[in-house]
């Protein structure tokens with residue numbers, strides 16, 4: 121039987137951030153159980169690396185601003201460059217209704233201290249991204265301080281810094297069940313490497329958090345949602361510093377990463393087989409035709425079919441993270457449900473969960489809106505929808 125002070129299930133960017141922040145607060149016996157053979161085999165390794173503070177609810181804006189502060193100090197703190205490049209996020213709209221939704225989100229953003237996000241007219245949108253076809257573009261919103269990060273480098277930074285502080289990471293070890301505890305206790309985990317007991321447990325299993333919850337008898341309302349990415353072969357007609365450009369109407373977006381263009385479009389949500397990592401032909405055709413119509417120079421780019429990929433978002437019912445002690449448990453904590461924003465918010469979420477575990481509440485910001493009990497209480501988060 122292995123024992124630890126805190127056992128974290130899942131060694132993706134969220135689990136690694138929680139491990140680091142606990143270890144940095146002096147918890148020496150943190151144990152991370154990861155069923156992948158190496159770091160990054162879950163969603164973290166499939167993320168494209170966008171970072172933004174342009175959200176529509178206070179808590180998400182504040183999570184981004186705290187994460188941004190931490191990303192700017194990340195290299196100093198962990199020794200690894202997180203690749204944070206503030207190239208900006210440009211949302212373009214096709215009509216007044218779409219613009220109004222984004223403008224009402226800006227009121228929330230300003231209230232939280234994000235003052236640089238602004239409305240842009242068609243001319244400014246064209247200046248920010250000269251490659252756009254302006255037909256059907258009625259302006260948009262832009263924030264210069266949003267940008268890009270490197271998901272696997274953030275994972276590496278937190279994992280290596282946590283390990284230096286004494287945290288242990290076991291790869292190729294899956295949690296398969298639990299011997300139930302009594303009186304609100306999680307009990308003992310049954311894993312492929314034997315039994316594991318701990319003073320506290322953290323479910324950081326990403327898109328599999330619902331499944332891991334069921335193993336220990338906790339309901340965690342997280343479902344996997346498949347998302348696909350098309351990638352071009354090296355293409356030099358769009359600059360690396362091009363802002364992330366998102367069409368508010370249908371969520372189509374594009375960015376340049378290491379000389380290739382990434383094209384994304386959120387198609388009809390469906391729960392999928394996690395092992396289905398290739399992209400659908402029909403989806404690819406649609407995303408390429410959107411790209412050609414909206415960014416005409418992409419007609420000269422070739423899709424690298426073999427390099428396109430799919431991965432999973434970890435959706436919660438209100439598309440916000442679920443953070444805190446699980447209902448009905450004394451020793452089980454959740455760091456789940458970031459709904460596709462988990463890499464950008466991992467720095468903040470790890471710090472906040474460490475505070476909740478060690479001090480009983482979060483200090484760095486008010487995390488009440490993320491409490492696991494909000495769904496049962498009928499108080500899910502709501503606000504202007506921002507993808």
Ligand SMILES: Cc1cc2nc3c(=O)[nH]c(=O)nc-3n(C[C@H](O)[C@H](O)[C@H](O)COP(=O)(O)OP(=O)(O)OC[C@H]3O[C@@H](n4cnc5c(N)ncnc54)[C@H](O)[C@@H]3O)c2cc1C
Pocket residue numbers: 129130131132133134135153154155156160161162163164165166167168169170171293294295296324325326327328332347348349430431432433434456458459460461462463464465
């Ligand atoms: C196509 C795509 C693009 C994305 N783009 C962005 C982006 O631009 N910006 C952003 O912030 N986010 C983005 N995301 C979302 C981001 O990837 C996730 O929010 C984030 O990686 C979640 O981190 P995690 O640690 O919770 O999950 P994961 O990285 O999936 O880690 C969870 C880990 O738990 C492990 N696990 C599961 N079950 C068990 C078990 N029973 N026992 C042991 N281990 C287990 C898994 O193997 C996995 O490694 C994107 C996602 C996709 C798919």
